[in-house]
Amino acid sequence: MEHQATGPAVNIATPLPRLENLLPPDHDNEYQQLLDGLLQPQARINPKYFYDDTGCELFTRICELEEYYPTRTEAAIFERCANDISLALVNHAQWIDLGCGDCSKSRRWLQHIAPARLIGVDIAGDFLQSCLADIAHDHPELECIGVVSDFTRRLDLAELLAEDRASPPVFFYPGSSIGNFTRPDALRLLRCIRQQCGARGQLLIGIDLVKPSPILEAAYDDAEGVTAAFNLNVLSVVNQLLHADFEPANFVHQAVYDREQNRIEMRLVAKHPHRVRLGHTERHFHRGEYILTEYSHKYTTDGFSALLAEAGFHCQHLWTDPQQWFGVFLAES
Template sequence: MTTPQFIQLHQHDAAAVAQELLQGLSAPQAYTSPKYLYDALGSRLFEAITELPEYDLTRTEAQLMCLHSADMAQHLPKGACWVDLGAGNCEKAGRLLGPMQAARYVAVDISVDFVRQALGHLQHQHPGLPMVGLGTDFSGGLDLPEALALDPAQPRVLFYPGSSIGNFTPVQALGFLQSLHRACGRAMGSGLLIGVDLLKDPVELAAAYDDALGVTAAFDLNLLLHINRLVGSDFAVRDWRHLSRFNAAQSRVEMHLQARHVVTVRWPGGLRQFAADETIHTENACKWTVPDFAALLHATGFAKTHAWTDPAQRFAVFWAQS
């Protein structure tokens, strides 16, 4: 049986992380990157969110992949190297590697430790398939390293499920997708398979990001504890509430943490006083229409696009050929 290989490129820089967080917390509209929602507890809370009745994104995407897998196989190249972005437990790609006749699998996450166990399990299911775990932070754009020794003649399928593209503003998404287009390489048939949550009733969207059980609120509030560990601040969870709202002008759900009263937060060398009801913007979830996202893909260099949607037009999976 082939043994997975592991390449760790990203190195944690505590000073740079603290600087990034404090810059955002000191801005007129305080903000943080959504990547800081995903510490160990935050990741488990997000897994719980995907099981909630209000949040059907993950289930709808899985159903779409299953329903249209035969048609997808007609569009995607055989014998490709699959590059799974934000692979995590590798389950989503794992269901497609066989049907799509993948020839190599690269699981990309910020740390190879996040994918080590999953890759070992997946290797038993596909004993002859070469697999690599790549630890890198691709949030600012994807740059595949020479250490992967990718064959320039082998087509590549970049796989980015879960509608994580929604965390980017349209301008950010443009730059990020341009980096994915470059990473596809020049081999015939290469492209991007990406999941995109579609615009729907604002009432449904509000419920999806502020569920009745309060799991999303816990997910958002846990960010404060993570920040405390990263910068030495003294956020108290009881001083804040989770706030979710739909920004129609930007076609996005916004998650915020709102101060319940006047709050002073201190960290080594500084502090900030938040007024009552002032917020920290913690995440965007942009929602797209099929024509608008197809236009974005074309604008970033992808030549051909094909979209599969569920019958209710709630979610789309795009194949964008480079």
């Protein structure tokens, strides 16, 4: 999810793409929800707060690390199987990129498919519109629409999709980002997507697969300490949002693989007892107490196929790498 715009400068005569704001009315309560999470017995921070400018830069570096296999493995599958995937996708679709960032992963598909529309969904409206403007400049025949939405909480594109009933939707959700959801929340999101797919829609989704724990733990705790810096940076984000006084140096990054749940847990562990001001309140952290910052669930191919089926999808195709570390699933209504 690199949030740095790339590509050519937008021609000044090119109109900006349409932007729809679908943030829920209670979006302003996000800060209260962040505070509530930090005051729970098990303190937690939603991973969406990782991605300020510094976080985006660090995540870009993470994706280039030798230990962090998901980005390059998924990209290799897309490259090797591009023709097969393109042939399996419905024609003249509405291409919906969930959590699109700079839309770079969608860009590569525009040379293989001819979508009727590109709908980018992300929470950063100005950045989203700028990136879509770059694509519209390069592909003037393509209708580009930005949707400002926190789809981790609510996704409702029915009205927008109904504008072009002749073009079935293809939801694109790469990067195994659904692994950040608990299984019930992942199922809820998949069901929501299924409801909006209609009779001819599809879902193209990247999933990180179960593998030996040393490989997984190294991917989330690299030798250079980039992931540690990325995790600790979220405390600086919280400081800005909540007028808090977290000292990142008082915490240490930890990545643990829970074999029973098939998930990595990213944590920030307190090095010693101390208090943190959180706006008008405060919290005491004991030595060894941790803040949970991210889940990253891993699936077997059968396990994720079963989750798709439970959501009302049929797994149409599955592409993997030679080591079967990562899977790209194409599901249909």
